[in-house]
Amino acid sequence: MKNKYQDLVRDLSERELLVHLYVTQVILLSISLILGLIIYKDLWFIGSLFIWNDTSIFSIGVLAGILVVFMDLFFMKVLPKSFYDDGGLNEKIFQNRNILHIAIIALFVAFSEELLFRGIIQTHVGLIGASIIFAVIHYRYLFNWYLFANIIILSFLIGYIFYLTDNLAVTFVMHFIVDFLLGSFIMIKNKKSQNKGSDFS
Template sequence: MTLKNRQKEIVAKLSDRELLLNFYITQLLILLIGLILARFLFGNWFYPFSLFDWYDRKIITIGAGVAFLVVSLDLLFMKFLPKSLYDDGGINERLFSNRKGWQIILMTLLVAFGEELLFRGILQMAFGLVVASLIFAFVHYRYLFRPFLFLNVVILSFVIGIIFHLTENLAVTVSMHFFIDCTLGFIIASKNNKKRC
């Protein structure tokens, strides 16, 4: 059995509650790893928090603007490319289906905050854009066996990394990451609601 099929089989066996528990534990681990690395690499547990400027207009002009472009391209690709290219083993569908709006917002906010804190605020600041972007892509290991999705993650990782390099503001990349994931989460949820009707 290939690793790809094994992963799909494991996910299929998880109950909804177990899947959500794994999701939240993973997000808390990412945040914890980020804080520990901040302590060792920068001497301060809370170093990445100094990289946030919530009053920066670039949150809307760049963060939301690029997020809109990314989501638009994704929807365009989904419309014209074979559905099999976007098959992630049903994980995203399982995560976002049957969720209330506030749950989708909370889940995608946790992902955006934790991942940007770790990958941009710590790894990119310590090791540079290329290393942080590649680690980000490989951490999304479930896409490794799906070349189109993996390429998407690699490109998106570099785009987010470049935006952080240009703006030097984690609020911009967290907002962008959140807008992308949250919008796609609501789209997945609404598609599944239509299927049930």
């Protein structure tokens, strides 16, 4: 199963992977809107979930996002490379993107996933149920025990922060920072390796 997944990632072009990413997020967003209409009877519920004048956005969301990224980068350096092997998916998506495109991807992913998993599912199913569903949805990590454990811990952390703050703006900002900084790291790392290669050519 793992080999089939890696073959699939390898065979897909960067453009195809990006299309798949955006389609997946559109599906998650559509599910959120449908469930929102069913549960809240209108779409104004989205605005009520985001409180932008909350200082927790910076004191918790921003700081927690940066801390997660620093910890991730630290463990990338000290742990075997195989621990972070996701079949090359993240590298293929981010390595040739520019900063603006990475920001757009991170914004879209953070909004659609936080709205569904925290804003709708967690508020009606609870922290544990929402965190498990969030982890399982990231099925590409099921083939790597370390990455799967990572995503479960991150999911519980984000969910707990939403439980504490009751503000989706906090977890949205945190999620965005994690995805944006890690995506940027992959892009910068790829550019450095390309420059090194050109120096030796």
